[in-house]
Amino acid sequence: MKNYAIILASGKGERTGLDVPKQFFSINDRTILEYTLDIFESHNEIDYILIVVNSLFADRINFILEKNNYNKVKDVIFGGATRQISSYNGVNAITEINAKVLIHDAVRPFVSPKTISDCIKALDNYKAVNVAIDSSDTIIEVDSHNILKSVPQRRYLRRCQTPQGFDLCTIKKAHELAKNDGIDNITDDCGLILKYNLADIFVVQGSVYNIKITYPLDIEIAKLILKKESI
Ligand code: CTP
Ligand code: MG
Numbered sequence: 735m736k737n738y739a740i741i742l743a744s745g746k747g748e749r750t751g752l753d754v755p756k757q758f759f760s761i762n763d764r765t766i767l768e769y770t771l772d773i774f775e776s777h778n779e780i781d782y783i784l785i786v787v788n789s790l791f792a793d794r795i796n797f798i799l800e801k802n803n804y805n806k807v808k809d810v811i812f813g814g815a816t817r818q819i820s821s822y823n824g825v826n827a828i829t830e831i832n833a834k835v836l837i838h839d840a841v842r843p844f845v846s847p848k849t850i851s852d853c854i855k856a857l858d859n860y861k862a863v864n865v866a867i868d869s870s871d872t873i874i875e876v877d878s879h880n881i882l883k884s885v886p887q888r889r890y891l892r893r894c895q896t897p898q899g900f901d902l903c904t905i906k907k908a909h910e911l912a913k914n915d916g917i918d919n920i921t922d923d924c925g926l927i928l929k930y931n932l933a934d935i936f937v938v939q940g941s942v943y944n945i946k947i948t949y950p951l952d953i954e955i956a957k958l959i960l961k962k963e964s965i
């Protein structure tokens with residue numbers, strides 16, 4: 735069975751407030767997207783990579799692909815208005831009957847090869863896999879008026895990362911059910927599996943380095959991580 739990586743790179747990056755979507759922001763002359771692609775390209779268990787991008791940035795993607803000559807990039811697919819739609823487009827671009835699929839945020843450029851391997855391995859036994867880390871902060875639930883509703887026990891809480899891994903048929907089914915229900919704004923793919931109760935979702939241990947570049951501070955953190963890696 736082949737292992738696919740779908741790299742979601744079709745967002746606008748509004749919260750970072752840069753003049754380009756954050757996946758195209760360069761640190762040391764390399765875009766965040768390239769750092770992410772490098773990891774999947776060089777991982778010996780990944781067979782194919784699909785990149786989901788906004789059609790407005792097709793030229794930029796073509797430039798990146800020509801420059802790097804990635805062997806595993808099989809297709810570039812256009813994304814949609816939400817992450818869920820982008821993911822739907824990515825998943826449905828896979829034409830094989832059976833496959834393991836890892837769906838990863840392009841803006842998590844420090845995912846470790848071990849996390850990728852752990853997800854692929856867990857998919858031998860589970861049809862859905864999430865990656866998460868413990869929360870050092872207590873997480874609280876509030877209502878729409880910012881009134882505290884509950885303080886869930888921290889030991890049962892985790893902070894989700896990507897990749898999230900799936901048996902291809904299971905994730906396709908989840909996306910189809912959501913589409914038929916008119917749902918298009920679920921921010922993570924495991925959320926869909928859970929919503930439709932399609933499989934147990936095994937949670938693999940992630941890493942604190944696997945940050946999602948979201949706010950301006952995350953760019954500074956990314957620069958520091960790259961500096962540390964180059965020492
Ligand atoms: N993403 C996508 N298609 C969308 C929205 C998001 O492919 N319509 C991707 C982003 O490119 C990113 C990942 O999903 O790699 C996680 O989303 P997020 O961090 O929210 O990125 P953006 O939506 O780009 O940022 P923001 O919400 O601040 O605008
Ligand atoms: Mg977003």
